[in-house]
Amino acid sequence: MTSLQDLPDLYEASIAELQTGLEAGNFSSVDLVKAYLARIAEVNTDGPALRAVLETNPSALKQAAALDEERKAKGIRSPLHGIPLLVKDNIATLHEEGMNTTAGSHALMGSVVPRDATVAAKLREAGAIFIGKAQLSEWANFRGQVPSGFSGRGGQATNPYYPKADASGSSSGSGIGTAIGLAADEATLSQPKEILDYTKALDPNSLKGVRLGVTRLFQGRDEDAIAVFNTALETLKELGAEIVDPADFPNAAELLASTHEELVLKTDFKVDLQKYLDGLVQIPTDVRSLADIIAFNTENADKELVEPYWTSQQRFIGAEATSMDEAYFEALAADEKMGREEGIDATLKKFNVDALVAPSIGRVTKAPAIAGYPIVCVPLGFHPDTYEPPAPEPVIKDKAPGLPFSLCFVGTAWSEFNLISYAYAYEQKTQTRLKRLAYPEAIPKTQLKDVIGS
CATH class of the missing domain: 3.90.1300.10 (Amidase signature (AS) domain)
Known part of the structure; x- marks a missing residue:
């Protein structure tokens, strides 16, 4: 038994x-x-x-x-x-x-x-x-x-x-x-041509001799989270990593100010949604385009555009106005250049580091998102119980007592294996996730x- x-x-x-x-x-x-x-x-x-x-x-x-x-x-x-x-x-x-x-x-x-x-x-x-x-x-x-x-x-x-x-x-x-x-x-x-055995990346000693750059300009302004992040940097050192602090993007200001990503996302959404709808065998609601879905939501506002918090179709309407024109391809090229060669790759090269680290509560996700590069995040800490959250409207945004946040590792194209290994070593050392459970x-x-x- x-x-x-x-x-x-x-x-x-x-x-x-x-x-x-x-x-x-x-x-x-x-x-x-x-x-x-x-x-x-x-x-x-x-x-x-x-x-x-x-x-x-x-x-x-x-x-x-x-x-x-x-x-x-x-x-x-x-x-x-x-x-x-x-x-x-x-x-x-x-x-x-x-x-x-x-x-x-x-x-x-x-x-x-x-x-x-x-x-x-x-x-x-x-x-x-x-x-x-x-x-x-x-x-x-x-x-x-x-x-x-x-x-x-x-x-x-x-x-x-x-x-x-x-x-x-x-x-x-x-x-x-x-x-x-x-x-x-x-x-x-998207995946590399050769699929690796990522279980082999689960090495608790993988941080030994690794150089990690700290992207301070992307760490956000939450002092409690930054204090926990700084403690994590000491843990990374204990695990054998060499910390380069700061290791900021040469184009950080330009990257954060850029709106190219929004145009690319809206255009891609409209085009890819159309391909998906065209491939469906049956659609009982008879929505055949993004314009049809916008109209459906308006006609079924009691289900979709529910007052008072859930009424917006702003991005849908913006996406409907786009096309794969010259502006789109220019924005796509600008994103790739800004995120890749002038962003992540330039920073890795400038500071001679293997990967970049930052807490998730800042803006660390934007560069890998527009570059199409990997980012791996593992539990870092929890917001303090002393924080007094605002009333939910309809939810409490961003921060509340006990909400978790993460330590993020960013790398160049196809560096998933290394990033997983670095994140795993930190995760196994700290076991942060189980230091606080759900309510x-x-x-x-x-x-x-x-x-x-x-």
């Missing part, structure tokens, strides 16, 4: 831990699916109503049972065999499975996708089970000036670390689900012991 000590805590259980338990026969994939579905039910619309999941998969238990049988008969397909995952709702999954793919919008309810998205197909082939669609800031936070974590379908998601706090986005539900264990992981793709009401109580044999 399985002892309770053999069962992982689902708040923090890793895929590797779950696979070990499955292989040992301590529990089944059916047990895992039941447990995670129960955990979702506890906190999604009941209790703290975190609204992390838009819908669950009616086929999940059947798929889990089939994968359990396959494990017995043939062994496992991969380390993901029989592992329950949540999938962000802008990642297409087979319609016949029973879930929608809508980017959180009523405009795409009931639409039929032609196939799994590439990432979903690869995960499914590896034996993963999609137990639900994760909430997202609608249209990946692109519709307008709307609080992060809101979608017409899902309502307003909130942060599990403080009641009514901003869940951020666009992957709001994925973040919530990962934080409190609503699935083993979340799936939220009590936001932590699901269901564990595997509650469902085994049911």
Whole structure:
């Protein structure tokens, strides 16, 4: 008989831990699916109503049972065999499975996708089970000036670390689900030609001899967070890294002031959305363009443009006015030059460093975003309990007691392996994530012991 000590805590259980338990026969994939579905039910619309999941998969238990049988008969397909995952709702999954793919919008309810998205197909082939669609800031936070974590379908998601706090986005539900264990992981793709084995990057000694540059101009102004960041720099030194401080971008002011990114995003959104709509097998709402979706939202304002906080379509309207003209291509080229050769690459070269570091609460994400370069973030600290947050409107923005923030590592193109190794070494040394849990009401109580044999 399985002892309770053999069962992982689902708040923090890793895929590797779950696979070990499955292989040992301590529990089944059916047990895992039941447990995670129960955990979702506890906190999604009941209790703290975190609204992390838009819908669950009616086929999940059947798929889990089939994968359990396959494990017995043939062994496992991969380390993901029989592992329950949540999938962000802008990642297409087979319609016949029973879930929608809508980017959180009523405009795409009931639409039929032609196939799994590439990432979903690869995960499914590896034996993963999609137990639900994760909430997202609608249209990946692109519709307008709307609080992060809101979608017409899902309502307003909130942060599990403080009641009514901003869940951020666009992957709001994925973040919530990962934080409190609503699935083993979340799936939220440009990639190098040669796919590396990133498990080999998990080396706790990887920071020895590495030079890291501190981008002070991107660290923000939060004194509490900066103090924690400065302590982290000492930890990095203890782990063998050489810290170059400061190592600021030569073009930092120009980069922060640039609006090229907004034009590129709006144009790309309009063009890529049209390609997606054209590829759908069926659209019950008959929206065939961005203009149609803008009109749909206006006509269904009670569901989509909800007073008083969620009425904006500002970015949609701006995107509708764009075209892939000379201004677009000039902005795209300017972004790449500013983010790459004059930004990240210039800074790495100028200071002779392997990577750049900064806290997540500043502006560190902009350069890798416009460059298309990697950034890896791991837990750094939590905002202090002494902070008095403002009233939620409808959420508490940016800062609240206990909200986590991260340490970010930025590198050049295809440097993911190194960045993962640096971040892993720091993470293993500090174990910051478990130094503070979500607030009590936001932590699901269901564990595997509650469902085994049911």
